[in-house]
Amino acid sequence: MEEEKAFRFKEAVKELETIVRELEDDTVDLDVALKKYERGIRLIRMCNEYLDKAELRLKELTQDEGGVPLLKDAQLEE
Amino acid sequence: MGNVIFAPFEVHKQGLRECVINMGINSNNTLFPDGFFVEDKEDVDESGLLASVSVSEFLNGLRDLIEEEFPYVAIRGEVSSISIPRSGHAYFILKDPDAQLKAVMFQGARNRSRFFPKEGDEIIVFGRPSLYRPRGDLQVIVDRVLPYGEGRLERLFNELKDRLDREGLFSQGAKRPIPEFPDRVFVITSPTGAAIRDFIKTARGRLVTSDVIVCPTRVQGDGADREVIFAIDLAESMAGPNDVLVITRGGGSREDLWTFNSEALARRIYSCKVPVVSAVGHEIDFTIVDFVSDLRAPTPTAAAQVLFPSREEYEDALIHLGERLTRSVSYKIMERRHAIKDLAHRLRDPKTYLYESRVTLDDLSYRLERRLTTLIAHEKECLKDLDSRLTFGVVNKLSLSKYNLKRLSSNLEALSPLKVLARGYSLVSRHEDGAIVKEASMVRVGERLVIRPAKGHIKCIAEEIVE
Numbered sequence: 001m002e003e004e005k006a007f008r009f010k011e012a013v014k015e016l017e018t019i020v021r022e023l024e025d026d027t028v029d030l031d032v033a034l035k036k037y038e039r040g041i042r043l044i045r046m047c048n049e050y051l052d053k054a055e056l057r058l059k060e061l062t063q064d065e066g067g068v069p070l071l072k073d074a075q076l077e078e
Numbered sequence: 079m080g081n082v083i084f085a086p087f088e089v090h091k092q093g094l095r096e097c098v099i100n101m102g103i104n105s106n107n108t109l110f111p112d113g114f115f116v117e118d119k120e121d122v123d124e125s126g127l128l129a130s131v132s133v134s135e136f137l138n139g140l141r142d143l144i145e146e147e148f149p150y151v152a153i154r155g156e157v158s159s160i161s162i163p164r165s166g167h168a169y170f171i172l173k174d175p176d177a178q179l180k181a182v183m184f185q186g187a188r189n190r191s192r193f194f195p196k197e198g199d200e201i202i203v204f205g206r207p208s209l210y211r212p213r214g215d216l217q218v219i220v221d222r223v224l225p226y227g228e229g230r231l232e233r234l235f236n237e238l239k240d241r242l243d244r245e246g247l248f249s250q251g252a253k254r255p256i257p258e259f260p261d262r263v264f265v266i267t268s269p270t271g272a273a274i275r276d277f278i279k280t281a282r283g284r285l286v287t288s289d290v291i292v293c294p295t296r297v298q299g300d301g302a303d304r305e306v307i308f309a310i311d312l313a314e315s316m317a318g319p320n321d322v323l324v325i326t327r328g329g330g331s332r333e334d335l336w337t338f339n340s341e342a343l344a345r346r347i348y349s350c351k352v353p354v355v356s357a358v359g360h361e362i363d364f365t366i367v368d369f370v371s372d373l374r375a376p377t378p379t380a381a382a383q384v385l386f387p388s389r390e391e392y393e394d395a396l397i398h399l400g401e402r403l404t405r406s407v408s409y410k411i412m413e414r415r416h417a418i419k420d421l422a423h424r425l426r427d428p429k430t431y432l433y434e435s436r437v438t439l440d441d442l443s444y445r446l447e448r449r450l451t452t453l454i455a456h457e458k459e460c461l462k463d464l465d466s467r468l469t470f471g472v473v474n475k476l477s478l479s480k481y482n483l484k485r486l487s488s489n490l491e492a493l494s495p496l497k498v499l500a501r502g503y504s505l506v507s508r509h510e511d512g513a514i515v516k517e518a519s520m521v522r523v524g525e526r527l528v529i530r531p532a533k534g535h536i537k538c539i540a541e542e543i544v545e
Contacts, residue, residue, distance in 0.1 A: 009287065010259050013392070016399050023406035030414050037407040044400050051393060056286040058278065061264065061293045061312060069312055074292050 009050050016043045134211065141209035144216070153218060154202050154226055155179065157195040158333075168194070172203060172218070180217040181205075187221045198332040200226045200233075231332055235339055238366055242341070247348045248369045254353040256373050256384070262289045262321040263385055264313035264352070266306055269294040272328035273357070273378040280382035285389040296337075297327035303340030310346055317352040322385065325367060326357040326378045338365035347371055357381035499532040506530075509537070518543055 019040045023033055060074035131139070155172035162168045166185035171178050181203055188194060195201045204222040209215070242248060267273045269292055281290060293309040296302040306325065313323055325347070327338070337343070338358045344366045347354050356371035357378045368374040375381035424430075491497070499505065506515040509526035521527065521540045529536040 008259070009392075013395065013399075016396075016403075020399050020402045020406065023403065023410070028410075030410055033407055033410050037403060040399075040403040044396055044403070047392075047396050050287070051285065051389065051396075054285055054287045054389075056278070056281050057289045059289055059291045060269070061291045061316065063312065069316055071291065071316070 009047060012043050012047050012050075016040055016047070019043070133214075137209055137211045137214060141211065144207055144209060148207050150204070150206055151218070152202055152204050153179065154200070156198065156200045156231075158197060160195070160197055170195075172201075180215055181220050182217055183220040183223065191223055193223060193225060195223060195225065198231045202226045231336070235366070238339065238341055238344075239369065242344055242366065242370065247344060252348070253372045256353050256355060257320045257322055258387075260288050260320055260322045260385065261318055262291055263324060264291045264293055264317065264321065265324045265326065266293045266295055266309040266313065267324075267326045267378075268297045271297060273297075273326040276328070276378040277324070277326060277357075277382045280379045281386050283389070284382065284386035285392055286386045288386075298330065298334045298337050302337040303343040306337065306340075306343055307346045310350055314350055314352055321352055323350065323352045323354045324357065324381050324385070325354060325371065326375075326381055327359065328378065329360040329363065335359050335363055335365055338367040340366070343367060344370045355381050355384065496532065499530070502532075504529050504531040518545055 019036050022028055023036060023040075028036070058074045059071055062070050062072075064070045153172060155174050155178075158171050158173060160168065160170040166188070168183040168185075168188050170181055170183075172181050173179070183191075183194075183203075183205075202224045203218060203220040204224075205218050205220040207216065207218045210217055246252065265274060265277060267277075274292060278290065291313070293313050295305040295309045297306070310323065310325075317323070325338075327335070335358060338356075347356075347367060347370045353373075354371040355373045355375055356365075356367045357375040357380060358365045358367055359377075361376040364374075373384065375384050507513060507528050507530070508515060508521070509528050512528075513520070515521055515527065521543060523540055523543055525540050527538050527540055529538060
């Protein structure tokens with residue numbers, strides 16, 4: 001859960017874009033390129049897992065009698 | 079009883095009476111039975127039998143009075159509750175803050191009119207007031223309608239909008255950025271409205287990684303703005319830095335959406351720490367909340383589209399990036415392989431270097447040889463040249479000398495005394511010392527002299543000297 005929080009999808013996609021651009025540049029050494037490739041593959045896997053897990057979690061925010069905010073799962077008919 | 083009936087018309091009673099009298103309608107008129115107009119309670123027959131009229135009679139009389147008194151009027155008011163049934167006649171209510179009046183505009187009049195009001199418009203109607211007896215309704219039969227400036231609500235709206243705009247509440251600089259991939263989305267709306275249904279339905283089809291938290295509130299009617307403000311307070315107290323607020327409701331009439339033109343609500347949104355997306359009504363509806371919010375989405379559906387990216391877009395992007403990643407690395411590896419192959423190929427036979435060196439050497443020696451030959455030839459040429467110049471110089475000098483000598487000898491010849499002698503002159507010299515005798519005094523008597531003619535010589539002795 002902590003790792004998931006730390007993982008920012010958009011930033012991962014941006015990093016991936018940067019890696020691909022760097023690799024498409026001829027001047028990168030092969031050993032560096034291979035390290036970046038590994039990182040890129042890992043990012044793609046993480047992004048795909050994120051996409052698979054992503055779903056809407058619906059909640060409802062009200063107050064209890066004491067005026068304390070009360071957050072509970074929402075049951076809205078759709 | 080009579081004056082009770084007339085109570086609402088108390089003010090007009092005198093006018094109506096005068097009107098009736100002035101028009102020559104007297105109490106004998108069948109429309110106005112005896113006792114129709116009463117001065118005071120005492121004039122009314124206690125039994126009511128003499129003075130009473132039927133409802134129809136009364137309304138007929140009243141209608142005629144109204145139509146006589148107000149044959150044609152212009153009335154100003156705000157339009158509401160417009161209804162146009164299949165008949166094509168338009169029914170609406172004309173109102174101001176204290177009163178309202180029914181109005182009807184028949185199809186023909188409506189078709190002739192260039193302008194027809196919409197809900198909330200402030201207008202001036204022209205027509206005749208009348209009583210609709212089946213309902214006992216007073217209504218004005220409109221034959222012409224004109225807009226009266228902008229409607230009251232419109233004016234209030236514009237005044238508030240201008241004021242807040244001047245204060246800078248709508249300035250682009252004050253807009254907070256809407257977070258991409260927000261952690262939590264607080265949706266302030268009616269839990270039963272169309273807006274939340276549309277929003278969630280749209281969100282489900284997209285890439286949502288946020289908690290969507292509904293903050294239920296009323297979205298129309300008196301005090302709804304305060305409820306929305308309260309919901310903002312509540313959401314703001316829970317919101318984190320990567321959260322966003324959505325204030326939304328579905329379409330409705332201008333009055334329905336009026337909650338979202340509340341000044342207090344606008345100021346609360348402006349002061350809210352959390353970015354606010356507004357989505358009120360349909361695309362054509364603009365409210366003050368839309369102007370003050372950080373982002374205005376035209377509809378609840380659009381709000382969901384703005385907040386949540388398209389799932390397909392990212393799935394496609396990831397596939398595409400993956401392909402490029404693999405392709406670029408494969409290409410690099412292939413490139414290296416080619417480079418290594420090339421190196422290996424060149425390394426295979428050291429003789430190649432030897433051969434190359436030999437060729438170079440050959441070439442160099444050839445060039446050296448050629449260079450030397452050229453140099454030698456050149457030197458030879460130079461020598462030859464010098465030689466020829468030397469020879470030529472010497473010969474030249476010799477012939478010049480010969481010529482000079484010839485000339486000199488010829489001169490010399492001309493000067494030779496022998497030539498003079500040849501012409502018969504002779505040289506006389508002393509025998510003793512050989513000196514040429516140039517005058518007689520050089521000679522003594524008896525001295526031996528030598529005379530030299532052109533050929534041979536004569537020895538002689540001087541006999542006499544004559545000076």
